[in-house]
Amino acid sequence: MKSNQEIVKLTDCHVAKTYGRYPIALVRGKGTAVWDASGKKYIDFVTGLAVDNLGHCPPVVVNAIRQQAGKLLHVSNLYHIEPQSQLAAELTRLSFADKFFFCNSGTEANEGAIKLARKYFDDNGQPARHEIITMNNSFHGRTMGSLSATAQKKFHAGFDPLLPGFKYVPFNNIAAVKKAVTKKTCAVLVEPVQGEGGVNLADKSYFKALRKLCNENKIPLIFDEVQTGFGRTGPLFAYERYGVKPDLITLAKALGGGMAIGAMGGTNRVMKSLVPGTHAATFGGNPLACAASLASLKVLTKKGFLQKAVSTGDYFLEQLHKLKEKFSMIREVRGAGLMLAVELDQPGAKVVTDCMQEGLLINCIQLNTLRFLPPLIITRKEIDRLIRTLAKIFTQMDQ
Numbered sequence: 001m002k003s004n005q006e007i008v009k010l011t012d013c014h015v016a017k018t019y020g021r022y023p024i025a026l027v028r029g030k031g032t033a034v035w036d037a038s039g040k041k042y043i044d045f046v047t048g049l050a051v052d053n054l055g056h057c058p059p060v061v062v063n064a065i066r067q068q069a070g071k072l073l074h075v076s077n078l079y080h081i082e083p084q085s086q087l088a089a090e091l092t093r094l095s096f097a098d099k100f101f102f103c104n105s106g107t108e109a110n111e112g113a114i115k116l117a118r119k120y121f122d123d124n125g126q127p128a129r130h131e132i133i134t135m136n137n138s139f140h141g142r143t144m145g146s147l148s149a150t151a152q153k154k155f156h157a158g159f160d161p162l163l164p165g166f167k168y169v170p171f172n173n174i175a176a177v178k179k180a181v182t183k184k185t186c187a188v189l190v191e192p193v194q195g196e197g198g199v200n201l202a203d204k205s206y207f208k209a210l211r212k213l214c215n216e217n218k219i220p221l222i223f224d225e226v227q228t229g230f231g232r233t234g235p236l237f238a239y240e241r242y243g244v245k246p247d248l249i250t251l252a253k254a255l256g257g258g259m260a261i262g263a264m265g266g267t268n269r270v271m272k273s274l275v276p277g278t279h280a281a282t283f284g285g286n287p288l289a290c291a292a293s294l295a296s297l298k299v300l301t302k303k304g305f306l307q308k309a310v311s312t313g314d315y316f317l318e319q320l321h322k323l324k325e326k327f328s329m330i331r332e333v334r335g336a337g338l339m340l341a342v343e344l345d346q347p348g349a350k351v352v353t354d355c356m357q358e359g360l361l362i363n364c365i366q367l368n369t370l371r372f373l374p375p376l377i378i379t380r381k382e383i384d385r386l387i388r389t390l391a392k393i394f395t396q397m398d399q
């Protein structure tokens with residue numbers, strides 16, 4: 001097997017440099033841990049950015065993939081696909097949605113939602129509408145439509161002209177959304193908890209007011225649950241936290257238990273605008289990804305599984321708050337479930353590399369915010385280890 005250095009060199013030579021990568025290659029994973037090419041073990045508080053919610057290589061998912069791989073890998077959506085229809089049935093059973101469209105990633109799910117929001121008004125005998133309201137610091141993906149929906153200038157640089165028709169307003173500010181709604185508005189798109197933007201939460205009253213505003217104006221409310229979905233913030237879907245049902249939801253990341261799959265789901269009223277020929281994805285809803293997803297859902301919906309993750313998340317949050325009492329460099333601790341963050345008054349990059357030295361993978365966003373997205377099976381002992389390590393690093397930084 002190649003060494004870390006050899007793999008780094010190969011990547012540097014041949015892979016497009018779109019990522020700032022750490023100089024290790026992860027070659028194996030099991031449960032809450034991953035190993036690099038030198039055999040060093042790390043406890044993973046990144047989980048492929050909220051993908052491996054069940055941990056690495058969950059046996060139920062691996063077995064489902066093995067079985068499906070020996071049966072059927074791919075066929076066209078010109079035909080019916082059994083695992084796809086089963087997955088859609090399961091997702092509709094578990095959510096507010098009546099129908100699902102499958103794709104391969106989060107950005108693709110949001111592209112579908114953007115297209116559908118426009119098409120919905122075109123189909124309703126009303127003057128066409130095209131404006132979508134999104135929130136400052138949002139993140140919806142990197143393809144042109146989702147990138148244009150993303151209200152963070154740093155991601156737009158160099159890619160003008162963006163797709164027209166997006167209006168950005170401050171997050172958690174209902175007055176700003178009200179002001180932005182016009183006769184051209186065809187949707188409001190929001191993350192229930194902003195992920196890449198800094199793990200930012202909004203009030204329950206905000207989501208209730210958004211629902212009311214969208215009802216009054218007959219505008220579809222779209223929740224981007226690409227990062228928050230599948231137990232990440234506690235309940236299976238984050239909209240359940242607020243007692244507010246959207247009209248459309250976009251999903252990806254943890255949906256496949258580690259396999260690439262995305263989805264957009266919605267009520268019949270909205271989804272009926274998707275008719276043959278209006279939208280498609282060659283790999284969308286392929287048998288392999290759907291079989292993995294079905295197996296993953298089986299674990300996630302096991303009695304007590306998510307409740308245990310919630311209590312682990314509460315414990316983790318409590319320990320982070322205790323850390324904040326000890327270190328003045330911590331500005332804020334925030335988050336929900338096992339989507340947690342520590343905002344520092346200084347850059348966090350060195351904390352990430354110091355943690356890595358100690359065999360812990362964490363992530364830094366918005367330059368000074370440490371983000372923790374562990375698998376939902378993380379243990380209190382592993383959390384304690386991270387907290388002890390952070391305390392040691394912060395003490396050194398304080399000197």
Ligand SMILES: Cc1ncc(COP(=O)(O)O)c(C=O)c1O
Pocket residue numbers: 049105106107108110139140141142191195196224225226227228252253
């Ligand atoms: C909320 C949200 N939406 C969309 C995306 C894009 O997903 P993908 O990278 O699968 O295209 C992300 C990725 O981080 C995300 O966090």
